[in-house]
Amino acid sequence: MTDSNETRTRILEAAALVFAQKGYHETRVDDIVTQSGSSKGSVYFHFPSKEKIFLALIETFTDLLEMRLLESIEKEEHGLGQLDSSLQSSLKLFQQYRGMAKIVLVQAVGLGTVFEERRRAINNRFTAIIQARLERGVSDGSIPPLQTEIAARAWVGALNEIVIDWIYSGETDLQETLPALRTFLLRSIGVSEEKIPKTPRSK
Amino acid sequence: MTDSNETRTRILEAAALVFAQKGYHETRVDDIVTQSGSSKGSVYFHFPSKEKIFLALIETFTDLLEMRLLESIEKEEHGLGQLDSSLQSSLKLFQQYRGMAKIVLVQAVGLGTVFEERRRAINNRFTAIIQARLERGVSDGSIPPLQTEIAARAWVGALNEIVIDWIYSGETDLQETLPALRTFLLRSIGVSEEKIPKTPRSK
Numbered sequence: 001m002t003d004s005n006e007t008r009t010r011i012l013e014a015a016a017l018v019f020a021q022k023g024y025h026e027t028r029v030d031d032i033v034t035q036s037g038s039s040k041g042s043v044y045f046h047f048p049s050k051e052k053i054f055l056a057l058i059e060t061f062t063d064l065l066e067m068r069l070l071e072s073i074e075k076e077e078h079g080l081g082q083l084d085s086s087l088q089s090s091l092k093l094f095q096q097y098r099g100m101a102k103i104v105l106v107q108a109v110g111l112g113t114v115f116e117e118r119r120r121a122i123n124n125r126f127t128a129i130i131q132a133r134l135e136r137g138v139s140d141g142s143i144p145p146l147q148t149e150i151a152a153r154a155w156v157g158a159l160n161e162i163v164i165d166w167i168y169s170g171e172t173d174l175q176e177t178l179p180a181l182r183t184f185l186l187r188s189i190g191v192s193e194e195k196i197p198k199t200p201r202s203k
Numbered sequence: 204m205t206d207s208n209e210t211r212t213r214i215l216e217a218a219a220l221v222f223a224q225k226g227y228h229e230t231r232v233d234d235i236v237t238q239s240g241s242s243k244g245s246v247y248f249h250f251p252s253k254e255k256i257f258l259a260l261i262e263t264f265t266d267l268l269e270m271r272l273l274e275s276i277e278k279e280e281h282g283l284g285q286l287d288s289s290l291q292s293s294l295k296l297f298q299q300y301r302g303m304a305k306i307v308l309v310q311a312v313g314l315g316t317v318f319e320e321r322r323r324a325i326n327n328r329f330t331a332i333i334q335a336r337l338e339r340g341v342s343d344g345s346i347p348p349l350q351t352e353i354a355a356r357a358w359v360g361a362l363n364e365i366v367i368d369w370i371y372s373g374e375t376d377l378q379e380t381l382p383a384l385r386t387f388l389l390r391s392i393g394v395s396e397e398k399i400p401k402t403p404r405s406k
Contacts, residue, residue: 106319116309120371123364146383146386146387147383150365150380150383150384150387151383151387153361153364153365153368154361154364154365154384154387154388155361156364157360157361157362157363157364157365158356158357158358158360158361158364159360160360160364161326161356161357161359161360161361161363162353162356162357162360165356168323177353180349180350180353180354181353181357183349184349184353184354184357184391184392185357185391187390187391187392187393188387188388188390188391189387189390190390
């Protein structure tokens with residue numbers, strides 16, 4: 001990583017902390033400058049505005065989520081195993097980066113058209129990933145035939161709502177919802193209880 | 204209905220048209236005054252600000268949705284039938300009031316904290332309605348035991364996402380998604396295909 005990339009990452013890490021604590025509107029670029037230990041000039045060199053920092057954070061987090069999903073998918077052969085493994089790794093990631101999840105799923109919601117379009121695009125991207133796994137599962141026989149697009153959208157919506165509720169409530173361990181959520185989602189695509197692997201393969 | 208109530212309703216109907224067409228930010232109270240055929244004084248008598256008109260619209264629509272759900276629920280005896288019937292009547296309502304659905308589910312998303320809290324409260328309210336039906340279904344035996352809160356949240360999230368996608372895409376008939384969505388949601392709560400009533404009871 002070049003020095004410039006390191007600085008960019010340090011600024012983003014600082015921004016994640018500040019946004020998660022203060023919210024978008026209350027955060028000033030100066031807070032991020034202070035938190036990152038960089039100079040004002042350096043922050044503005046990388047990001048011309050608060051909005052650009054925020055958008056870069058959203059992109060960083062969704063790229064990370066996508067990478068984790070693709071890693072989990074690669075480990076499994078069948079469509080069903082790929083979906084199951086993706087579900088587990090995405091909940092793990094949200095748990096690990098709760099502050100980032102709050103920024104992407106909660107804070108970004110209140111911020112007008114630009115962000116809303118970004119969110120639509122993100123939802124569509126993850127819907128496409130899930131849909132491709134469902135289609136693979138249908139063709140390899142691990143999942144019975146179904147309308148994959150509707151099921152994929154419904155999964156994205158269901159996961160969104162569960163994670164948002166976890167962020168707001170601030171109470172439960174997100175991982176605790178996994179067994180019930182997993183049963184729910186796998187059943188929804190017609191996978192019988194017996195077919196659902198009993199022990200998660202990766203921790 | 205008193206004259207004053209009639210005027211209030213006329214203003215809200217006009218506002219729904221204008222907001223759905225122009226979006227929240229582009230709408231001016233004057234546009235609503237013109238569209239409603241009321242006087243400026245009369246509009247401001249009922250609603251001190253554009254925000255209050257918008258919030259009143261959201262409330263009117265969600266009250267209507269809740270009423271329809273409760274009507275469908277009353278007609279059915281078992282928890283499962285109640286859920287199935289609620290699903291059908293809510294899709295019908297969204298289809299019928301697409302403009303209102305756009306206001307509540309899409310426009311209200313970009314508008315900051317007040318609206319976001321309102322949306323959380325609305326989601327929680329509908330989650331509670333679904334959860335109560337699931338619990339009834341579990342106790343009357345029409346639905347196998349499950350963690351009702353997670354299932355109810357996931358249903359709200361899934362429905363949200365499907366309806367939002369329908370609003371954005373502007374393409375498909377929402378009712379066309381019903382068979383696949385219905386299979387998906389009923390399966391998700393462990394209801395076997397054979398148990399799912401084949402023909403919708405109410406059109």
